[in-house]
Every structure is written in C-alpha cells, then in structure tokens.
Amino acid sequence: MSITIFQARKIITMNPSRPLATHVAVRDGRILGTGALEELACWGAYRLETRLADKVLMPGLVEGHSHLMEGVFWRFIYCGWFDRRDPDGRVWPGAKSLQEVVERLQQAQSALADPARPLTGWGFDPIYFDNRRCVREDLDRVSATRPVGMIHASGHIINCNSAALAAVGWLRTGIDHPGVPLGADGMPTGELKGPEAMMLVSELLGLDRGTLAGDQAGLRMFSRLCVRAGVTTATDLASPLPDEALPILQAGTAADDFPTRIVPLLRLTGAPEKTVQRAAALRAQSSDRLRLGRVKIVADGSIQGFSARLRWPGYVNGAPNGLWYLAPQQLQQALALALQQGVQVHVHTNGDEATDAVLDGMDQALQAHPRPDHRFTLQHCQLADAAQFRRMKALGLCVNLFANHHYYWGDEHYRLTVGPERATRMNACATALASGVPFAIHSDAPITPLGPLFTAWCAVHRLTASGRVLGEHERIGVAEALRAITLGAAYTLKLDGEVGSIECGKRADFCVLDDDPLAVPSMQLRDLPVWGVVQDGRIFAASELPTG
C-alpha cells in the first residue's frame, strides 16, 4: 500500500476542475490525487519520486486506431518513402526511388545465410515514384532463387519476385484473377492486389494476419514503439484473435515489465452472429492491460487505392467506384445484432457512401434495439460532410478521424482522388467539434507511424508533405488536439472513466515530455521529445528500453 508522489515541472491533467498541478500521488497503480506536495501529504506516508522533476507530464496518450502488426513489421525490411523510427529508436531513412528500394533489399539479402528463407519488405509506396509499377523483374534483381516480396504502405497490395510466384505455383500463364495483373507474356507481373490474391504469397512472406496477430516478440516491439511515442493505451483495431493468440496476449501484457494497455478489436469475418457472440464471450478474459470484447467491421477500401465507396460524383480521375468489403444489408444486420447484445462496434469507412451505409444501418438498427450511450465509432470516416456529422450526433456515434492522411497523401487527394474541395474537407476535425460529435484522431500504424503528438500536429496544421495547407478551416487548436489523443480516444473505447486524464481514481498512466506542448510553438508539436511513460505507476524511460 505504499504511496509514491511524482514531482514534475508541470502536470497537464485534462481534468477541468484542476487543469494544472506539480505533483501527483499514486497508490496501487492508481491516482490518489494531484496538487501541491502539502495537499497530497493528507494520504499518509509517501516516497517522493524526483526523477521526473524537470519533466512535463500529461495523461498517457491513447492510440485509438493502430495495429500490433507494426511491431511484427520491424523484423522485416522497411521500404517506405519517409524516414521512420524503429522500436530501438533508430531512424531508417526513406528510400526515394525504386532503385534505392531494390538496393536496400539486395543488402539485406546478402546478409541472409539460409538461401531458402524468404525476404520480406514493408511500407512500399510507389505513388511517390510517379506511380511507376514495380514488376517481378525489379525484384528478381534482389534474388533469382530466394522468394522476395514487399507489402505496400496501404497494406492492400504485395509486389513479389519470380521465385515467390514460383513457390506458390503462379509463375505460369493461364491465371485469371482481377487481383493478379498479367504482363505481355501472359505471366503475372508480380503485383498482387486485395486479400484474396495476396493470401498465398502473404503466408510465404510471414505477412498473414494470423501471424501478425499473436506474436510475443512483435507484441514487445510494439510496446517499445508505444513508450517512445508516449502511448500507454493502444488498440489493435482488427485482430482475428485466433484461439492460440489469446494466451500469448494474456501472458505478454501481464508481464511486470510490459508498459502498455492493449485493446484488441475482433474483426468481423463470416457470420455476424459468431463474431458478436465471440466478442461478448471474450470480455471475461480481459485483464487490466488487455481489454477484450469489442468488434471491428470494415465497410469499404481505401481512397488512395480507389477502393473506397464514394457518393456522386465519385473519383475525380474517373476511376470506377470502390468495393464493399461488407454489403450494406449485412452491415445493418451486424450493427443490429451487436446493439442487441451490448457489444461495441467500430466501423471502418473511408468513402462517404460507406459512411452513409453505416448511418442508415444505425438508424434502422437503433429503432429495433434502442441503446443509450452505445458509442459505436466510425473509423477513418475521411470524407464525411457536415450533414453526415449532424447525423452522427443524432445517432450517438463517435468518430475517429485519420488526421495523418493529409500529410502523407493529401497532395494526391487534391490532385488525383477526390479533387480540391473534398480534399479540404477530409478528416473534418473542426466540423466534428462544431457538431458535438465525440472525436479522436489516429495513425492507423503501421499505415503511418505510431505517434499521437505528430497526429495532433497534423490536425492543428493540416500540412501536406509538399507543404500545402489542406483545409485551413478544418484546423483545430492545440488543446483540442491534445484532448483528442487522450480523453477523446479513451471515450471512443469507453475507457474515459479509467484513463485519458490525470485525476483521482484513474490509472496512473502518464506521457513524460521534455517540454510543454501547450507552451512550445505549435509547429514544434511534431518533434516534441518524449522521455517515456509512466504506466500503472511504473516508470519506463525510452532511453532504457531493451533493444534488439
């Protein structure tokens, strides 16, 4: 029952009745109170922790949309265009041409002893190479005999070499699948599009979702990224949660030195009844650092991949409308079932037609099964307009907007996908605020890097990679952005009574910063140094994390 009082330069509590403090008292991993040292002495004998005395504390950051596979990916070769920090804190420079990508893979291949072991890359984003398609001959230059492949940044496409195609029996003519484009010779080009076409090669490369969902080493790598980003609660937003993954997640998160609260959402596959029932049953297997019992549904694809479902007038370049990953009728049935059973659902929608399908589906489902405070949440919901936000408010929906998208793909949205007007309204944080829709912002790591302070910077400035301000009227203030990455995200997970602010009764989860996010120029928010975290009252310094 020992009490620790943490001393800090400043504590930003996000508690409106006591927004600032210099000390916080902690017992059993929970907060007794904040204030001045003399005030906190009322709780009895304590140990004063001065290690953070020159730091700024804020509530542990909550990543409301990420995937554990970001941790697994770091055992593969990073092939992305942007610089990216790995779990050990090392920055991998972006590969700025297809030639650089090939050279990086060549280097990795020459270091591999076992000639049969596949070589896997990730984060590839040819949209930055003038969309020059990568073909198998490019990757044959890495190896003619070893299977080599890389998954795109979007996660929706794989490129592989001839040896990989041969290993799955596809280095031949006569393949007839919309996700397997053919070259002039009638053989696959090595590009595989969509989950079905990718499946066999995914397994070969160690990229199948089952592997990515439940892996002890990957879990620990992911948690190290969280500490470096100041995150103490993170979602795994679309897990298949196979039975064999559960004990791994339970044991991994229960370890004394595990620094993150993980919230996996069970991805709906097949019959909605089974998924909803399984999610409800999983709730009982939860622990403090593993929160089970929620469902994720994916309604459509991605905007930059032209697979999102758009309303009229569709894509500006004339691309055909995208894909329903789940038909609107089934979507409505799944929502009704989940409402009835009291299982919370988060739905991925990118296009505004997909968002309409959820709004219509919820309208119907709520008439059959009214449930106050359901907090069903639209994830991404990038193209929603003001009228759709008003409907979200009326239906009690929350939204988690993909603020990072502007930086990474905003220029392409302006030019290629939805055109100038709709590009400026994408991820409309200011409209969400004005409409009173509870909202969060996210990275969708590994799609973009895990880092809520960077995400907040994106929502505040809405700058694209080329430096254009995209949607100045949808910018929000620093305080609102910081709320979105703490209490805002916690609210969408129904965890706002436990985390997201620093106040009596809540978990002792803090993000430890070298500087004050409310005082530095807002342009510096993206690079604000994170010292580490306190999670359940335990200190984790980024500089002291195990490596390798």
Ligand SMILES: [Zn+2]
């Ligand atoms: Zn996602």
